[in-house]
Every structure is written in structure tokens, then in C-alpha cells.
Amino acid sequence: MTDDQHGLAMSGASTAAARHYDQAVDELLHFRVEVAAETKAALADSPGFPMGNVLSAYLGLLTTEADDARKARARFAAFRRAADEASLLPRERAHLAAVQALLDGDFLRCGTLLAWITVEHPRDALALIAGHQIDFLTGNARSLRDRVGGALNAWHDDDRHLGHVLGMYAFGLEEAGHYDRSEEVGLRAVELNPRDVWGIHAVVHTYEMQGRFGRGLRYLDARLPDWSTGTFFNVHTWWHYCLYALESGDVPRVLEIYDAVLAGGQSCMELLDAAALLWRLRLEGSEQHERWRALADAWPPRVAEPFYAFNDMHAVMAYVGAGRVGDAERLIAERAAYAREPRPGVTNHAMTLQVGLPVCQAIVAFGRGDHASVVELLYPVRHRIHEFGGSHAQRDAVHKTLLEAALRAGLHDVARALASERINLRPCSPYNWLKQAALADRLGDRAAAAAARLRAGDLARTGGRA
Template identity: 75%
Template sequence: MSTDQHGLAITGSGEAVRHYDRAVDELLHFRVEVDAEAAAALAAEPGFAMGNVLQAYLGLLTTEVNDARAARERFAAFRASVRPAALSPRERAHIDGAQALLDGDFRTCGARLQAITEEHPRDALALAVGHQVDFFTGDARSLRDRIGGALTAWSENDRHFGHVLGMYAFGLEEAGHYDRSEEVALKAVELNARDVWGIHAVVHTYEMQGRFGDGVRYLDARLGDWSTGTFFNVHNWWHYALYALESGDIGRALGIYDAVLAGGEGAMELLDAAALLWRLRLEGHDGDGRWEALADAWAPKMGEAFYAFNDMHAVMSYVGAGRIAQADRLIAGRERYLAEIRPGVTNQEMTARVGLPVCRAVVAYGRGAFDEVVDLLYPIRHRINEFGGSHAQRDAVQKTLLEAALRGGRRDVARVLLSERIGVRPCSPFNWLKQGVLAEQLGERGAAAAARLRAEDLVRQA
């Protein structure tokens, strides 16, 4: 039996383990080479347990239904040939965790990975995959504490200590600990300048605090560290575009879309593209023909239910492209999906509790049925996290609700929503501009002018 780079016993040949270690390193750096290294590990030893586990996880983390189907087939063949008695308890636990994820049971997978990290806190793969599972399920507490509970087993002498800090920083941010998140994330990037997840945690912290000027300056200063050599660069460009929108620079946001986000093929890239265009649509920009290609790219991925968070962004794309009938068909398909009893499939619960109401609300918005949007979204607004994503990503839903309330004359609802937003982020120009819209509707011209001036001052100050 060998040991991996973090000192854990691992069953496999020296060559297979070397490629596995490299694959884990590439995964933590969000580099495309992770796939090649995982494949090389299995080429060296087809029955290598942790190599097969890693490949199964990779097949699910893309949130692509075709990738998941292929991963299930490969993993089934591996399980038919493996001898569990020849493996360590940790490796057997990983096999069980991967199988739960392949079966669609995100929460059981997360629990099994948590059990692994409690006994083996230096298992970087269990930490990284568990962190992503927490993200997919919108579990902010676990995003924080899964990593926090393992942190003392690592030190600055560890090669990947910075990456662990980067994950912890993101969990702190999602749990609302913004000052601590910034401190930890900056330390993570100090230890590893190309830790794109750590950079991403800094960016999220600034986003949640409304510090869009700081965010732009930070991304500009580290452009070479996050914009190349990683499959995560598109998402960080999306964050850059959000800062541009906050400052009112629509031209820059569209320039980022055209240069980076347009033409994506993977679900993660399409999701960012739809999320940006939808925010622009809420502000009255029709996309100038950009929606059509995006809707075309989503269509072949949506035949089978897999991840409700993706469904929402596909529906946004269909509505943006004027394809309401296509959006209706997707919703009808998900209704049929819910009629099939699938015990333990997390996505069914996500779809029923959040995914379908949100998709219906997006279609209602496209039809101009603003009262219906409010009636669908207002009751679930405090549990939108249940279908995954980050606070920043889910803000598209909250902004849809707010805009529908303003356009539909639901002023009491709009007042509540704006009061909440301004209370949390008083330095957000967007919040003050919308406060101005509400004040104008109420006939309070002085208050409207003051709110708009406040927004302009915040942009100048940033």
C-alpha cells in the first residue's frame, strides 16, 4: 500500500498514485488537466480504486446529465470488478459516497464525505468534493464548517493549505462572516497567487458588501492569476461583469459577455451567460440578439431533469429569446418528473420546493404577469438557497421578485424588499436606484431625487 501526497494510505501502484496526486492538485487549481491526470491514473491501473472514485466525482461535478450517465456506467463496471476487502475503510467510504452522488442523493454523499473528513481531515478530495456538494445544495453552514472542522489538521507547510483556506473563506462568506472571509481569502491567495477559488472568495466577499470598486481593483491587480489557465476564469469574469453592472457600466458588462461568456458549451458557462443577460433584461436591455444562441446551447442539455439550478437558467434563456413555448415544455417535463417517485434523489426535492416555482415565475415575468411573479417568489424567497448556488447567483431571483413588485404596483412588497436590501448593503447603487423608482411611484419626488443622488455618489466614491 502506498501513501498519497497528504500522507494517507492508498491502495494502488506508484504510477497510478502519482497521477492521482497530480489530478487532485489540478482539481484544486480548477485546471482542465485534471481530466487527463485522472485518465492517466486509470491507464496505469484500471482497477485503481481512488482513481475510479475521482473519475466518478468529476462526472457529477459538471452538472451535465450526459457526463453523469457516462460516469454511472464506468463506475458500475468498476464496482463489478473490485474486491472491497482489499481496500481500506476510507477507500470503501469514498466508493459509497461516489455511488450516492451517482444515484442523485447529494445529501447522503455529503454526509459520507463528512464522515471521511472527521477521521481523515487531510483527505483533500473528500474536502473538495464535499465543498462542491454543499454548494450544489446551498448549505451555507456546511460550506463553512466542513472545511473549518478540518482546518487544524493542516499547516502552512502543507502544499495545499492555501487551497483549504480558500474553500474555508468561501464558506465563511456564504455564512455571512464577511470580515473573516476577506482575511482568510487574502491569506489563501498570499500563499498561492493562482488559487482561483481563493480569489473567487475575495470577490464574493466584496460583492456581498457592495464593495464593487474594491472588487474591480482586486480583479484588475490579479488579472494574470485568474483569467488564464483555469476553467474557472469564465465565472470570475462574470463577477467582474456584476461589478460593472453595479456601477452602471452596461457597455463594459456587455463587452465581457461578448468576449468571454458568449459561445460557452458547458452548463457552468451557460449558467453564467444566462445569469448576466437576465440581469440586463430586468433593467430593460433586450440582449440585442444574444439570447438566441444561448437558448440553442441550452436546449440539448434539458431533455432530462438533473439539476434544478440549471433548469432556471435554461428557462431564462428561452424567455429571453422569446421562446415561451419552449420554456413551458421544460416546465411540463419537470412536472412529469416529479410525478415519478425517486427515493433519495435530491433534485426532485429541489425541483418541487424551489426549481419549479422559480421557473414558472421567470415565464410569468416574460409574459408581463408581474402579480403572478410576486405570488410565486415572495413565499419562497427565504429558502431559494435550497436549489443551490451562491448568494450572488441567487440574487437574480431576488431581483426578479423586486422588479416584478415595482412593475406590478406591489409597493408594499417592494418597500419591504428594498428596506431589507438597503439595510444589508447601503453602499449598493442598485439598491438606491430602485428606492428612487419606488419613491417616484409613491409621488415622493424629493425622496426619489435623493435616492438617485445617493446612487451617483456611491459610484463616484467607488
């Protein structure tokens, strides 16, 4: 029996295995690729180490890569066959149950089981970060906030990973709409650990949601060495940088970053960032045919089987952007057949049926120029989009697609309501005022269109809200 770095007992680990496990958790909290090597080293030293096997399973399942999940299932099944589970510590058995739920496709049950581990063991860093990622994958903003908030008082100023816990909490606060508090907590997290990329990411999200894109660009530029290399989160943070640049109207800078960083993505997370960025450009009339074709070629093996509907949406974006509408329709047909099969307890099944399919169908309709159908498909589900995961910033591509389709379809009342929602929520966004100008043009109100464009230009020059 040994204790981990946060004082929690573990069975089945040698001193060396426990040391590798602690380092693996540290690497995971930093989003560094070395987490895989440290986990393998722990299991090489102590193959039956329960928490080492649990960590390995989470790593394989939370990437949203179907192939990684398949391998994780095989490894974990082999571990369970050899393990004497009755002899494990209660916390370890609880983790086994959470992992098994995840292996079975029940993200929601896994998140609930991890929440109970956190209640009983608030210093279980692995339960916190795994649960945090589950909340992100299921779009559960309240749990993103409260899972970590409920554990925070058990962490102290001299804790090695206090900053990382604060970084997670800052992201949860942002997704739940507490922007001022999120900024405060996120900046404190990064102060404690300047290379906490998740903490940096939380601050970046907060500035995005507040329309402070000028501030966001300055923040990322000032911290460039801390976030741009050495982690598997680099590409996503560059994607956020591009969102700021898009808001300021700097499309050449966006394409420069795309070609230098996003175009070479391999994982689902990197590919979906690339698709989401090119789709935003496409909505504004910038087609990027060559970039779309290269991206579409990378998607087929990633969506060969149903696993995560949020990934499916971005694959469909890539196919439509590349002019491969047939591939998009085949993927949708495969997912529709999957959705018709009864799969109780499989979270992605519900995601696909309730949100994934209408969103994917709407993207194809947009690609075909059938903008009225886009509105028919998206308007009824627009307040449920969070149910298939991602962040507010990521899901905004869907909301922008709906608004653009309403404008192009001549559905002026819908477009007016959607533009009004956006402007009153974020009046410092140039994009929102440009859409207001486009609507005014369609209504023949030249004065209102000119005033809205002037407002958009002023905001682009000043960087939005200070």
C-alpha cells in the same frame, strides 16, 4: 500499498498511478482542465486503482452535466463489478459509498458520508473538495463553512495545499455571512498561492456581499494574469467582474466582456453565467435579443433530462429572453411531470418540486408581463431559494426579479419592504438606491426619488463601501 501526497494510504496503485493521482488532485484544487488527463493517466496505469476510480466518478458527477453523469455511472459500475471491495481500505470503501449515493442522485447523503470521511481523515483533500462542491450545489452555507473549518487544524504551514484549503474555508465563511473573516482568510490563501482561483473567487464574493464593488474591480484588475486564463473557472470569475461593472453602471463594459468571454460558453456552468448576466440586464430594460437567441440555442441538450434544478432555471431565463416562451413552458411541463413521480432520496427531485418549479414559472410569468403572478410565486419561497443550490450572488437574480415584479405590478407595500430589506443590509449598493428611487417615483414622491438617485450616483462614482 502506497501513500498519497497528504500521507493517506491507497491500495491498487502503482508508483506511477499514485503520482498521476496526486497531480490530478493538485489540478483539481487549481480548477485546471489537466485534472481529466491526469486522472485518465492514473487509471491507464492501474485500471483497478480505487481512489483513481473514485476521483473519475466525482469529476463526472460534479459538473452538473447529465451526459457526464451518465458516463460516470457506467464507468463506476464497471469498476465495482471487477473490484474486491472487501479488500479495500476503510477510507476507500467510505468513498465508494459516497460516490454511489451521488450516482443515485442523493446529494445530501453523499455530503454526509464525505463529512464523516473528513472527520476521520481531515487531510483527505479529495473528500474536502468534493464535499465542498456538494455543499455549494445544495446551498448549504453552514456546511460550506464547517466542513473545511473542522479539518483546518490538521493542515500546517508547510503543507503544499494549505492555501487551497484556506480558499475553500474563505468561501464557506462568506456564504455563512462572516465577511471580515472571509476576507482575511481568502487574502491569506491567495498570498500562499496567487493562482488559487477558488481563493480569489472567495475574496471576490466577499467584496460583492459587502458592496465593495470598486475594491473588487481593483482586486481583479491587479490579479488578472492569475485568474483569467488556464482554468475552467475563468468564465465564472469574469461573470463576477461583470457584476461589479453592473453595480457601477458600466453596461458597455459588461457587454464587451459578455461578447469576448461569456458568449462562447459550452458547459452548464458557463451557460448559466451568461443567462444570469443577460437576465440582470433584462430586468433593467436592456433586452439583448441577439445575444439571448444564441444563448437559448445552446441550452436544449443540457436540459434534455432532469439533473439539476438550478440549471433548469437558467435555461428558462434563456428561452424567455429569446422570446421562446413555448420552449420554456415545455421544459416546465416536463419538470412538473418529473416532480409528480415518487423519487425518494433524489435530491434534485425535491429541489425541483419545492423551488425549481415556482422559480421557473415566475420567470415565464415575468416574460409575459404578468408581474403580480411573479410575486405570488416567488414571495412564499424567497427564503428557501438556497435549497436548489448556488451562491448568494447567483441567487440574487431571483430576488431582483421579485423586487422588479413588485414594482411593475404596483404592489407598493411589497416593493417597499423588499427595497428596505436590501438597503438596510447593503446601504452601499447603487442598485438598491435606484430601486428605492423607482418606488418613490411610483408613489409620486419626487424629492425622495431624486435623493435616492443622488445617493446611487455618489456610490457608483466612489465604488461603494471602501
